[in-house]
Amino acid sequence: MVKIGKKEKNGELYKAILLLKNEEECYNFFQDLCTVSELRSMEQRFEVATLLHEGLIYNDILERTGASSATISRVNRSLSYGAGGYDVIFERRNKK
Template identity: 85%
Template sequence: MKIGKKEKSGQLYKAILQLRDEEECYEFFQDLCTVAELRSMEQRFEVASLLDDGMIYNDILERTGASSATISRVNR
């Protein structure tokens, strides 16, 4: 499911694009997300990187601890 373009979601993405460096980005997401949400996004990003590298689901599952459902969702 894709998020439709809405004014509010557009503002979020524009705000992200305004971040200048890693520290500012870190602070932004610390303010915006819970620790669990950040860990989930970090895990999904790692899954996406490993999929992009051609790694298979079982190896990604072992390496990241992500569920097969998460890996499949990221793969879509």
């Protein structure tokens, strides 16, 4: 059993994401699934993770992304102590 937070996850969403074949399908699916605000938040967090991974400091990230220091800190914590999801993406992007 895998949990997200304190609840058991429903794997159907994650299985559905794996069925997407290209960027356009992914964009359309997430546009249907999420609000504009949710999408912007996820995009911002991923940008922050990318910049932290590249070694930028908090102030530079704040200036470039407009993310709050709390968001930057939360993303940094995920990079350091999370499930390793960001690492998988960064590793695979580097191989391309």
